[in-house]
Amino acid sequence: MKRVEYSEYGGLDTLSVKETPIPEVDADEILVEVRAFSINEIDWKVRNGDQKIMTGSHFPRGMGCDLAGVVKHCGAKVTEFVTGDEVIGWLDFKHAGSYAEYAVLKTPQLAKKSANVSFEEGACLPMVGATARQALLDEAKLQPNQTILINGCTGGLGHYAVQLAKQVGATVTGTCNREHTTLAEKLGVDDIVDYTQTDIRQYGKTYDVILDTSKRLPFSEAKPLLNHPGIYLDTQPGIPAFIGSFFNNLFSEQKHDVLGVTVKRADLIDLVQRASEGTLKTIIGKTYAFEDVISALREVESKQVHVPGKIVVTV
Numbered sequence: 580m581k582r583v584e585y586s587e588y589g590g591l592d593t594l595s596v597k598e599t600p601i602p603e604v605d606a607d608e609i610l611v612e613v614r615a616f617s618i619n620e621i622d623w624k625v626r627n628g629d630q631k632i633m634t635g636s637h638f639p640r641g642m643g644c645d646l647a648g649v650v651k652h653c654g655a656k657v658t659e660f661v662t663g664d665e666v667i668g669w670l671d672f673k674h675a676g677s678y679a680e681y682a683v684l685k686t687p688q689l690a691k692k693s694a695n696v697s698f699e700e701g702a703c704l705p706m707v708g709a710t711a712r713q714a715l716l717d718e719a720k721l722q723p724n725q726t727i728l729i730n731g732c733t734g735g736l737g738h739y740a741v742q743l744a745k746q747v748g749a750t751v752t753g754t755c756n757r758e759h760t761t762l763a764e765k766l767g768v769d770d771i772v773d774y775t776q777t778d779i780r781q782y783g784k785t786y787d788v789i790l791d792t793s794k795r796l797p798f799s800e801a802k803p804l805l806n807h808p809g810i811y812l813d814t815q816p817g818i819p820a821f822i823g824s825f826f827n828n829l830f831s832e833q834k835h836d837v838l839g840v841t842v843k844r845a846d847l848i849d850l851v852q853r854a855s856e857g858t859l860k861t862i863i864g865k866t867y868a869f870e871d872v873i874s875a876l877r878e879v880e881s882k883q884v885h886v887p888g889k890i891v892v893t894v
């Protein structure tokens with residue numbers, strides 16, 4: 580089988596597509612034939628070595644976390660899945676490897692995909708779908724009468740967050756590039772702010788919840804835009820953010836919540852259900868073929884593609 584691999588932490592030049600044996604599964608493992616995977620920024624942060632403390636130093640390593648595919652083989656102790664099931668799945672950062680023709684996962688990392696959700700759509704859901712869900716519903720506990728600013732409302736994380744916030748009944752302000760305002764409107768954003776024209780910091784409104792997907796509105800700059808009480812959902816975990824948030828949260832009712840997603844099976848099941856019911860739509864900005872995966876990454880990592888929603892590779 581073909582698998583994107585690297586043998587040392589580093590940039591794109593560490594990557595190659597290797598021919599490797601299809602892996603054997605242990606009794607509690609499931610072999611999935613990957614039909615599509617989606618690209619997340621964390622994939623190349625892990626490859627660059629930014630998460631070394633968590634991901635360790637064993638090589639070669641695979642790349643990628645999100646996938647959708649078909650169960651090819653189940654270990655003897657697997658009871659929830661059978662060969663032929665269509666699934667979506669998430670590999671944790673340490674055991675990444677969804678950029679491949681096959682991947683091995685365990686039951687908690689998988690959920691059955693319904694037939695009306697395509698493999699491409701299914702492959703987009705795990706990481707950013709679960710992040711949106713955990714951030715808005717579990718951390719912020721967003722309420723119908725609340726206001727939320729989603730700074731970057733049409734990207735992978737943002738477009739799911741808008742839909743979840745609207746389902747809760749919250750009032751959503753969303754920022755995006757001028758090119759993406761029509762999509763923001765379709766997603767249901769109540770107040771659309773074109774960030775090329777308006778600086779959200781000078782917009783004159785405050786919010787109960789702020790989710791910054793853009794990396795351009797850190798907590799220090801978002802705090803004046805928060806209500807009392809209010810909560811800022813930080814997508815950029817790191818030691819300074821954890822320390823800063825700890826001390827801030829001791830004394831302030833404007834909370835700084837640092838997100839660190841771990842996708843759980845319940846998230847995956849819920850996301851598939853919402854997608855299947857049509858209440859969580861997936862926008863796919865661009866699709867690449869597996870043969871082009873390295874050039875796709877070159878384009879995506881260097882921001883040569885500027886599309887809304889998710890970027891998907893079909894296998």
Ligand SMILES: NC(=O)c1ccc[n+]([C@@H]2O[C@H](COP(=O)([O-])OP(=O)(O)OC[C@H]3O[C@@H](n4cnc5c(N)ncnc54)[C@H](OP(=O)(O)O)[C@@H]3O)[C@@H](O)[C@H]2O)c1
Binds near residue numbers: 710737792
């Ligand atoms: N901590 C966690 O657990 C966790 C989990 C998942 C993701 N993340 C992080 O969350 C971030 C977002 O992920 P993603 O997949 O949604 O990325 P993405 O698809 O690239 O989206 C980025 C967003 O930023 C917007 N943006 C760019 N410049 C902006 C500006 N000047 N002002 C306002 N918005 C601007 C983009 O809007 P336009 O396209 O309209 O320009 C787009 O909506 C990434 O850094 C990712 O690593 C963290």
